[in-house]
Amino acid sequence: QIQLVQSGPELKKPGESLKISCKASGYTFTDYAMQWVKQAPGKGLQYMGWINTQTGKPTYADDFKERFVFSLETSASTAYLQINNLKNEDTATYFCASARGMAYWGQGTLVTVSS
């Protein structure tokens, strides 16, 4: 069955960087784009963008164009979200999602940014 398994929670200080992984299984990784969604504590869902898993080309929402990087390790069926120069407002759960209609989601990775 299709699964997306994300890396574990992160506790970081402002200014640091982190990289979240999302490992896909149960389907051909390059059949679907990988999408990323942010959910701040107690808030709704915010669409961050996607990465084309065939070409590696990322596309970012306006709010995520500066410090956020989507990347792939296709041989490992894994997508990554890197956040540079972390800020307090990056505290959130980050989800990867894939397949038509974003039918499959990772379990989420909680990122806490605090000094």
Next chain:
Amino acid sequence: DIQMTQSPSVLSASVGDRVTLNCKASQNINKYLNWYQQKLGEAPKLLIYNTNNLQTGIPSRFSGSGSGTDYTLTISSLQPEDVATYFCFQHNSWPTFGAGTKLELK
């Protein structure tokens, strides 16, 4: 970007009730509208895609309708396990989510 407005923000209903959740787009989204259910502490789950297509494995008490700018998710007979927050999502142009409707038991 297209703005998605969900109403109501909170809905209280009883087991067995027919429940209707609304989602209004700021412009025509050509039925490119999905509904997701998110239970506390879990990832969202796709219920309905492209307005009225039931995702595999989702109970038939869930249905979707709409066109143009106005869309609806209906639960024909509310069950206790349906307590969750429901988000609409348009993918006609740059994708955007609604703010969600929190569904509670009365």
